Amino acid sequence: MTRKSSLLKSEKKNTFTFQDVWDVVMLIPRGRVTTYGFIAKYLGSSRSSQMVGIAMNASHSKNIPAHRVVNKVGLLSGAHHFGTPTAMQELLEAEGIVIVENQIQDFEKVVWHPLQELV
DNA sequence: CTCTTGACTGAGG
DNA sequence: GCCTCAGCCAAGA
Numbered sequence: 001m002t003r004k005s006s007l008l009k010s011e012k013k014n015t016f017t018f019q020d021v022w023d024v025v026m027l028i029p030r031g032r033v034t035t036y037g038f039i040a041k042y043l044g045s046s047r048s049s050q051m052v053g054i055a056m057n058a059s060h061s062k063n064i065p066a067h068r069v070v071n072k073v074g075l076l077s078g079a080h081h082f083g084t085p086t087a088m089q090e091l092l093e094a095e096g097i098v099i100v101e102n103q104i105q106d107f108e109k110v111v112w113h114p115l116q117e118l119v
Numbered sequence: 120c121t122c123t124t125g126a127c128t129g130a131g132g
Numbered sequence: 133g134c135c136t137c138a139g140c141c142a143a144g145a
Contacts, residue, residue, distance in 0.1 A: 035128095037127070037128060047128075047129085048128095050128080052126080053125070054124085059126095077127080078126030088126095
């Protein structure tokens with residue numbers, strides 16, 4: 001069917017819940033990272049990247065590899081929310097990622113694109 | 120119901 | 133590269 005009309009009107013809200021974010025984060029391969037923006041875009045709301053960050057804040061005590069999510073330039077913007085200021089960096093380094101001054105080196109080589117690689 | 124809080128991002132200057 | 137502004141919206145108080 002033609003969904004032209006249904007797209008013009010809101011056929012479905014492009015919202016997502018914390019659980020949706022966590023589901024995607026758990027798919028990030030070991031030794032790779034992704035960004036808040038990519039997750040938001042994958043979930044159909046590319047401008048809601050900040051919601052992804054809030055979801056990460058709520059992921060404490062859960063089995064979520066939140067350390068594999070960084071901001072668009074490879075900066076460990078969420079490092080402060082781990083137990084110690086260096087916990088996030090140490091987790092990433094344990095997976096082979098090189099970090100200098102809170103910034104991932106060779107970011108383009110380790111970033112994981114859900115839209116491309118998750119089909 | 121209202122209001123605040125953000126681990127963000129893209130555009131414009 | 134820097135800074136500011138506005139859009140985005142779930143969750144909790």
